[in-house]
Amino acid sequence: MCKDRIVFLVAGCMVSGGIALGHFIHPGFLFISLFPGVMMITAALTGFCPLTKILNALKVERCTTGSPLD
Numbered sequence: 500m501c502k503d504r505i506v507f508l509v510a511g512c513m514v515s516g517g518i519a520l521g522h523f524i525h526p527g528f529l530f531i532s533l534f535p536g537v538m539m540i541t542a543a544l545t546g547f548c549p550l551t552k553i554l555n556a557l558k559v560e561r562c563t564t565g566s567p568l569d
Contacts, residue, residue, distance in 0.1 A: 509535075513532065
């Protein structure tokens with residue numbers, strides 16, 4: 500799997516999981532959904548994304564075709 504899709508997958512899982520846990524377990528879990536939102540805003544404004552730094556260190560390649568970011 501390529502880097503772009505992994506970033507979207509992790510963000511989507513964190514948002515969906517946080518909302519589900521907040522609804523079914525405890526409203527405090529809704530703060531899990533806040534983290535990817537803040538990180539996406541930070542990445543858009545500054546270009547810094549911790550997950551991409553980790554994926555770069557793991558030598559994960561960027562998508563060449565069919566990227567949702569193209």
